[in-house]
Every structure is written in structure tokens, then in C-alpha cells.
Amino acid sequence: xxxxxxxxxxxxxxxxxxxxxxxxxxxxxxxxxxxxxxxxxxxxxxxxxxxxxxxxxxxxxxxxxxxxxxxxxxxxxxxxxxxxxxxxxxxxxxxxxxxxxxxxxxxxxxxxxxxxxxxxxxxxxxxxxxxxxxxxxxxxxxxxxxxxxxxxxxxxxxxxxxxxxxxxxxxxxxxxxxxxxxxxxxxxxxxxxxxxxxxxxxxxxxxxxxxxxxxxxxxxxxxxxxxxxxxxxxxxxxxxxxxxxxxxxxxxxxxxxxxxxxxxxxxxxxxxxxxxxxxxxxxxxxxxxxxxxxxxxxxxxxxxxxxxxxxxxxxxxxxxxxxxxxxxxxxxxxxxxxxxxxxxxxxxxxxxxxxxxxxxxxxxxxxxxxxxxxxxxxxxxxxxxxxxxxxxxxxxxxxxxxxxxxxxxxxxxxxxxxxxxxxxxxxxxxxxxxxxxxxxxxxxxxxxxxxxxxxxxxxxxxxxxxxxxxxxxxxxxxxxxxxxxxxxxxxxxxxxxxxxxxxxxxxxxxxxxxxxxxxxxxxxxxxxxxxxxxxxxxxxxxxxxxxxxxxxxxxxxxxxxxxxxxxxxx
Amino acid sequence: xxxxxxxxxxxxxxxxxxxxxxxxxxxxxxxxxxxxxxxxxxxxxxxxxxxxxxxxxxxxxxxxxxxxxxxxxxxxxxxxxxxxxxxxxxxxxxxxxxxxxxxxxxxxxxxxxxxxxxxxxxxxxxxxxxxxxxxxxxxxxxxxxxxxxxxxxxxxxxxxxxxxxxxxxxxxxxxxxxxxxxxxxxxxxxxxxxxxxxxxxxxxxxxxxxxxxxxxxxxxxxxxxxxxxxxxxxxxxxxxxxxxxxxxxxxxxxxxxxxxxxxxxxxxxxxxxxxxxxxxxxxxxxxxxxxxxxxxxxxxxxxxxxxxxxxxxxxxxxxxxxxxxxxxxxxxxxxxxxxxxxxxxxxxxxxxxxxxxxxxxxxxxxxxxxxxxxxxxxxxxxxxxxxxxxxxxxxxxxxxxxxxxxxxxxxxxx
Numbered sequence: 001x002x003x004x005x006x007x008x009x010x011x012x013x014x015x016x017x018x019x020x021x022x023x024x025x026x027x028x029x030x031x032x033x034x035x036x037x038x039x040x041x042x043x044x045x046x047x048x049x050x051x052x053x054x055x056x057x058x059x060x061x062x063x064x065x066x067x068x069x070x071x072x073x074x075x076x077x078x079x080x081x082x083x084x085x086x087x088x089x090x091x092x093x094x095x096x097x098x099x100x101x102x103x104x105x106x107x108x109x110x111x112x113x114x115x116x117x118x119x120x121x122x123x124x125x126x127x128x129x130x131x132x133x134x135x136x137x138x139x140x141x142x143x144x145x146x147x148x149x150x151x152x153x154x155x156x157x158x159x160x161x162x163x164x165x166x167x168x169x170x171x172x173x174x175x176x177x178x179x180x181x182x183x184x185x186x187x188x189x190x191x192x193x194x195x196x197x198x199x200x201x202x203x204x205x206x207x208x209x210x211x212x213x214x215x216x217x218x219x220x221x222x223x224x225x226x227x228x229x230x231x232x233x234x235x236x237x238x239x240x241x242x243x244x245x246x247x248x249x250x251x252x253x254x255x256x257x258x259x260x261x262x263x264x265x266x267x268x269x270x271x272x273x274x275x276x277x278x279x280x281x282x283x284x285x286x287x288x289x290x291x292x293x294x295x296x297x298x299x300x301x302x303x304x305x306x307x308x309x310x311x312x313x314x315x316x317x318x319x320x321x322x323x324x325x326x327x328x329x330x331x332x333x334x335x336x337x338x339x340x341x342x343x344x345x346x347x348x349x350x351x352x353x354x355x356x357x358x359x360x361x362x363x364x365x366x367x368x369x370x371x372x373x374x375x376x377x378x379x380x381x382x383x384x385x386x387x388x389x390x391x392x393x394x395x396x397x398x399x400x401x402x403x404x405x406x407x408x409x410x411x412x413x414x415x416x417x418x419x420x421x422x423x424x425x426x427x428x429x430x431x432x433x434x435x436x437x438x439x440x441x442x443x444x445x446x447x448x449x450x451x452x453x454x455x456x457x458x459x460x461x462x463x464x465x466x467x468x469x470x471x472x473x474x475x476x477x478x479x480x481x482x483x484x485x486x487x488x489x490x491x492x493x494x495x496x497x498x499x500x501x502x503x504x505x506x507x508x509x510x511x512x513x514x515x516x517x518x519x520x521x522x523x524x525x526x527x528x529x530x531x532x533x534x535x536x537x538x539x540x541x542x543x544x545x546x547x548x549x550x551x552x553x554x555x556x557x558x559x560x561x562x563x564x565x566x567x568x569x570x
Numbered sequence: 571x572x573x574x575x576x577x578x579x580x581x582x583x584x585x586x587x588x589x590x591x592x593x594x595x596x597x598x599x600x601x602x603x604x605x606x607x608x609x610x611x612x613x614x615x616x617x618x619x620x621x622x623x624x625x626x627x628x629x630x631x632x633x634x635x636x637x638x639x640x641x642x643x644x645x646x647x648x649x650x651x652x653x654x655x656x657x658x659x660x661x662x663x664x665x666x667x668x669x670x671x672x673x674x675x676x677x678x679x680x681x682x683x684x685x686x687x688x689x690x691x692x693x694x695x696x697x698x699x700x701x702x703x704x705x706x707x708x709x710x711x712x713x714x715x716x717x718x719x720x721x722x723x724x725x726x727x728x729x730x731x732x733x734x735x736x737x738x739x740x741x742x743x744x745x746x747x748x749x750x751x752x753x754x755x756x757x758x759x760x761x762x763x764x765x766x767x768x769x770x771x772x773x774x775x776x777x778x779x780x781x782x783x784x785x786x787x788x789x790x791x792x793x794x795x796x797x798x799x800x801x802x803x804x805x806x807x808x809x810x811x812x813x814x815x816x817x818x819x820x821x822x823x824x825x826x827x828x829x830x831x832x833x834x835x836x837x838x839x840x841x842x843x844x845x846x847x848x849x850x851x852x853x854x855x856x857x858x859x860x861x862x863x864x865x866x867x868x869x870x871x872x873x874x875x876x877x878x879x880x881x882x883x884x885x886x887x888x889x890x891x892x893x894x895x896x897x898x899x900x901x902x903x904x905x906x907x908x909x910x911x912x913x914x915x916x917x918x919x920x921x922x923x924x925x926x927x928x929x930x931x932x933x934x935x936x937x938x939x940x941x942x943x944x945x946x947x948x949x950x951x952x953x954x955x956x957x958x959x960x961x962x963x964x965x966x967x968x969x970x971x972x973x974x975x976x977x978x979x980x981x982x983x984x
Contacts, residue, residue, distance in 0.1 A: 014804070014820060014821040014822075015797065015801065015821055016821060016822060018635070020822075021635050021636055022635055022636065022638050022639055023639050024636045024639075024822070024825075024831075025636060025639055025640070025831070025832075025833050025834040025835065026639055026833065026834075026835050027822075028822075028826065028831065028833040029730055029731070029833045029835065056840065059642060059836065059840075060835075060836040060837040060840050063638075063639055063640055063642055063836040064639055064640075064835060064836060065639075083571065083619065084571065084619055085619075086615050086619060086664060086665075089663075089664055090666065107645070108642050109638075110646075169574055169579075170579075170848075170858055187876070188875055227767070338769055338770050339769075340763075341767070341769060342767055343767050343768055343769055343814045343815075343816070344814075344815070346767075346769040347769070347814070347815045347816065467577075470577075473577065512580075513580035513581060514580060515580070516579065516580035517579050517580040517581065520573075520574055520577045520578070520579050520580070521573070521574050522573050522574075522577075524571065524573050524574060526571060526574065526620070526848075526851070527571070527615075527616055527619035527620055527844075528616050528620055528844045528845075528847045528848040528851055529844070529848065531612065531615075531616055531840050531843070531844035531847075532840065532841050532844035532845055532848065534837075534840055535836075535837045535838065535839070535840030535841035535842075535844065536837070536841055536874070536878060538836070538837035538840070539731060539835075539837045539838065539841075539874045539878075540878075542835075542837065549731065549874075549875045549876065550875070550876040550877055551877070552877050552878050553877065556878050560848050560858070561581050561858045561859060562859075562867070562882065563735075563845060563848070563849070563861050563867070563870050563880075563882050564870065564880045564882040565872075565878050565879070565880040566880075567877055567878055567879070
């Protein structure tokens, strides 16, 4: 027991700052590094149409403390806006929507800076290097596809992640364009997936410790026996098993179950540490090989063909690949799950794992330093030791997203699905897939591109969306469905196949019903769907900015009628 | 929105008449929102901008600075004020045509007459106890002769990048209690680990929280919102960790363990709250099929930490549900177990989670923790073996003063 004579740490040491208190619930997810990345961000929202989803997205980013945001929106606040946009108030009527939404969003967090641009999109986009100040771009539909293409080219050249968003009635979608190589180290796997104890490949220090703890297992006191850490039990019984099985460890499920029931369980019928050992058999008795996803990342071209300016991720990946080739295992993560044991034994065990993890990470670091020299890397680009340690810890769970350009309709030209055509066709045949909604939104964009209105109408800039007036409702519905049906046929043709009846007619009917729903909304947003979609997009923005968790690859659709989401790789 | 409600949709029923009817339905629909926190703020905003005009909100909490990263109706100057009032006033100011009544207090303060006024109830709660209470209350209100006694319950919850929303039609579809084991509490660390062999920073914190506080400050009620109290626990935990060579005790972890903090962000609240309100909107207007009709999907799980994944499915009613079912559950147990051991086990059984169980059979009272007179009369039974008190196959009812629920068990001796 702690004696009261021991000096207490000074009061209020480590007590959180005001900022840490405000952000406490999110820092528990993405930590100080994630928060810093968020605060270094300047996002621009190019807000078209009713613009509710864009503003709701910003609400979810201003609250956690994004650095700066800019809203580009040249429209004037109307009565209809007041009914659906929470970041406008009755006195906003007749004023610039950009000014009003920026003002009310900024009330949410005094740390965040907001800016409004009221210039029309056409003239804004014609300026040189216009996106240089921004680190992320959000664009909402409806937008002239020719302008969207120009935004996309800018974004591609500057490698700025870009989101293109639809929210119409009960439906929404967003597509993300990120660079072609978007690696993530901190993927935050489920805690249960990260245990890596290496019981099949113990190093001498671990084996020695296990031997020491299990010597005289049959004769030791019940108390002592019931406090042997389960890792040591597994190592002990593996030795016994190997002696009976020509030196081989249990490999098949059957052998592992036999090992559990006939070896470990026989040691004690009901002690907690033996229970833990039995429960760990199936997941711990696996060779420490990396899964195929990780192996593919480690040997991808970016990792094998290094340049003096390769991003740190790829140098470390190369070094870890070398480590893996040498040792046939990844660097040890070093964490030990809690297990029944005496305090001192558990701490010793923890230190054995930590020391090995440090040793592995040091070996990787040596390779990284060699690679820095051999690739002629400038000293100012030297890789931080912490980054290497971090990568080593998470090596078994790294992830790579291969970003692709946004798919944009070009009126008069067939939409091309390219190398995704066959996969998209399989999506079309899968009743669970929301690819039909995706095609309907593409058709909606094509309708927008080929129909102009007077500038005063909703959306401004001469854009007309299907169903915008009651008069043309039926005609618009037929046109939109016609475009969507043609997209279905084009996809089938590009995939070089056909879909038999009755599936073909069923697909056409479902597409037509979706188009009817889209026309019914007439380009209007339902607040609930805007808010829901703004929540999903904000989550994705946070993942892209912090490079933590795994972002959507690359298009997410939401169906508010059936209440479900679906992700497509387009 | 009015435009959408004035036109037929691709998925509406043939009898659906667009126009004035759905619009007036929604304006006259009375909604009760339980909770004005992360989900509640979003729910109130969403309802006001979906055409609902008669809303009540109930919450007993006051605003804390750690709420401001997501509860967007509150500002720094509001810290310490009641959530329900501030939230209601803010939304009514932004959307003047929407009237919101606030009640600051517990849901248990209100009786059936109060709940009977509403057409629908939407919950944005972080406590499973409150969910169980309102669920049992709404099931108990069902009167087969009065269709208005059926109050749909829409429930949302979040944790980090994940969440779920569901629609419950009391007695007709699966309720909160039907799958209580889905909300199983985390296994508690055994007291002996805390007292003698701590290994994790959490063990040191729980020791300070459960054991040391009782030893040193038992006359002061622990207030987990008081920074002085948390600092005290943190310092005691830190000393204990140093003594055992354990690393990782921090102020933030202390707070997290003691208050059982669940990470929460604005974006996830937005997704789940909007999903709940979208279902309320569809229910009130019939403008599209809603989740929760018997025999259809009634539950959406959302997972946002690896890509986006939703699982929308039908949670099925449990015939042995203590609230909406009518069958007793089998309880297989060793006849040599004492009644005391059985009483203790009810707190941990995932399907019951009762901290103060009272138990009786048709014949006799086995044990009551309150009132005092009954407790004294029955505490003698605690030491006795079950084989002396119950017959194999006998039915036993277990209840807890915290909930209006009787768990029925059929005892099976192993």
C-alpha cells in the first residue's frame, strides 16, 4: 500500500488545459497529432443549389476545431433557404448566403476562422493558382460539369483531396478524389485484432522467462500456479506438445483444439489463467506472417523505386519489407494484453516485449538511415525516429487507398467506366448494391448539363435541375429516366456482355423509380438527409486530414428510403 | 420539403395522397425528445427544419465545457445552465414557427398521462437504464382497445465513429429489452486484482476510485465532475502505479475510467440523429416507407471507422423478453449455489443487469433488498442453498426497483 508519507505530485499537474477540456471527447479518438492536422487545414466549400449539406458538413468540422474554412457562394438568401438551413436566421433574408452562413457557423467555435467569397464560380475558377491556399475542396451539385472538370484538374495538379456531393430528396452521394497513393499507418483496428504475442516464435528472453515461471509447474503451490501469465503457460505446453509431435507446433484447427483440450486444459480445470490460455489458443497459435494486403503495400512500386523525395511512408515500407524478408515476420508491436499475473511478473513480461519491439524498430531505423544515404535524401528531409517506431507498431494493420479521379459526365460523350466496367456491371446485377442510384445521379448531372434556365431560378448561373417546376414534372421524369436507362445500356455494352430477362427489366424499373424520387424532390434537399450526409462527409474529411482510420474508397451512396449506405469503387 | 410532400414518389403506397394532408399531419404531430445532449441538439434542429411544430424536450443535465465540441446549441456562456432550456430556446429563436417546451428533470418524474400526449418519442440517451425505463413504460401503456396508446419509440446511440438507430413499435416489434445482452456491460475487474495485484493503469485508478476513496474520504460523496476529486483520485492512482512500476496513469485516463467516458464527435451524432428524424418524418407523412413496420427492417447499424458500412436489418422480437414477451427464460443453475450467489450474479448476467434484484416465486418471497422490514425478513434465505428454496422447474420472478420489469425465469437444476 502507498504510505501517506510519500510525496504527492504537485496539485494540478497534468490537469487538462481549457482547450483539452473542450476537445476531450474527440482527442480520445484522434489524439493531439490528429487535432494538429485538423487545425492546420483550410477547407473551401463551393456551395451550389440549396447548399444545406455543405453547411451541415462545415458545422461538424467547425465544432471539432478545423483551422479555417471558406464558403464560395454567390446566391442570395431566400424564404426557401430559411426553411431548410439552420445557419440562417429570419434577418438573413436578402443578404449573401455566404456571409450569413459563415457568420453563424463561426459562432460555434471562437478558435475557427471563416471566410466568404461571393464571386460567381465561373470568374473565380478562371484565376490562376486559385486553390493554392486550400488543403481540401468540397463541391456540391448542381454544377456545370465543364466547371467541375476544371476544379478537378486544379485539385489533381496540387494533390488536394476533393469531395463531390449530391443531396436530393431522400437520396445522397459523395465521391472522394485523393492522390493515387494514400497510405495510412494509424488505422485504429479493433483492440482485439492487435494482440501479437509470438508464441510460435519466441525469442530467447521470452522463452527464458517462460521456463523460469513454469519450472516445477506440477509441484508448485496452487497460489503460484494460478498466477502464471498465460503466455508462459502456452509456451510451456507448446514445448510439451512439440516433444510428442516431432518438434512441430499444432497447425490445423483440429490440432489446436486438441492442444487446448488435452494439454492446456489438463493443467487446471478452472483457474482463471488457464481459462485465458485456452481462450487464446486459436488466435495466438498463428505464424507471425503479414497478411496479403500488407505484403502488397510493402512491395508496391512506390516502396521499391525510391527517389530522393519519396514520402517517409515508402522509405519505411521498404525498410520493413527488408526486415520481413530477413526475419519472415514483421517488427514486434510490443503491447501485451492484460492477463492474470502477479504485478511484478506482468511488468517483467511487458518489459521483455517492449525491449524486443525497441530492438526491431532500431533495426528498421538503421535500414531507413542507409536508404536515406543511398537515395541521396536531403538532410532536411530526414525521417523522424518516432515515425519509424509508430510504423513498426502498426505494421500489421497499415492500409493503402489508391485514389482515382472523379467521374464527370461530358454531354455528348459516352460515360466511360474503364477498368471498373466489369466490376460495375457485377454491382448492377447485385440487388443489394446502390449502383443504380449512382447511375441515376450521373444521369441527373447530364440533365443539368444539357438544360439551362434563366439565372434567377434556383441554383443560379442558368442551371436547371429536373423537377424544378410542377409544369414540367412528367416530361423531366421521362427525360431523366431515359438518360439513366441509356447509362445502364452503355455500361452493359462497355463491359462486353448482356443481362438476361427478367433481370434486365427489373433493373430498368428500379432505376426509373429512383429517377422518379429524384425528380419529385426537384433539386430540393430534405434537412434530415442533408444533415446525415453532412455527418458522413465530415467523418471522411477528418479521416483524410488526420490520416487516421480508413476513408471511403471512393464513392458512398445513401438511400434514405431504405435507410442504408453503400460504397462503390468507381 | 413542401414540394416533395406535394408530389407522389417512386416508393410511396398507392393510397398516398400528396399535398395538404402530409403537411398538416406533420404540423400537428406531437414529438417528445428525450435527451438534449449530442444527439438531442441535432434531433431538435432536424425536427424543426422538417416541419414539426409541436416539440417537447426533457433532460436533467446541465452544460459542461466538454459538451461544446458537438452540442452546437450551447456556447461557453451557457456552461452550467440546463441543457433542455437552452436548447429549446435556441431552436425556437432560429426557427420561430416551431414551439418547443423544455422540462428539466428526470423521465421518471413523469407519468403515463404525460407520455400519452405524444404521437412519437425520440431518444438520444447515453444511459441504458433510462432507455430501459422508457421502453418498459411505453410497453406498459399499450391498451388494445385504444390505438392511440401505441407510441412509436425511435432510439439512437453513438460511440466514436459508430452508432445505431432503430424504430420500436411497443409490443408489435422488438424492443430495447428483447436484446439487452447486446448492451452487455464490460466485465468488471475483480476486486482482488485491484487490491493486491494491479497490472494496468486502469487497475490503479479503479483502486483509488473504489477502495482508497472509501478509506480516506468516505464522508465526502464523490463528484466525478469536481476537478478536485478527480485530481485526488489521479494522485492516489499515480502513487500506486509508481509503487508497482506501472506506466500510463494520466489525468485524462483517470477521468475516462472514473466517468466511463465514451468518445463522441459531432459528425457521428449528426448521422444518427438525422437517421432517427428521417424515420420520424416518414412515419408522420407516409411520404416513403419507414423502418420498423412489423416484419421489415427496423434497425440500422453505422460503422464509419473503416470506410462506411451500414447494416440495416430486422431485429426480431424475443418471445422470452421480460417486457414485451410472455415466456419465462430457462435458468440453468447448480442446486448447491446459495441465494446470495444468485443475487450477485444478476448484476452481471447480460440479459438482466439488475443491481438490486428482488426475487419471489408464486408460493413465497425469496429475497427483497427493500423496504428494510422485508429485507430483514428475507435476508436469512441468502445463506441457504437453492435446492432448499426452489424446486426444479419452478418459476421465479426477479425485479429491480429501478425498472418496472419482471424477469420470469424457469429454474433448471444442473
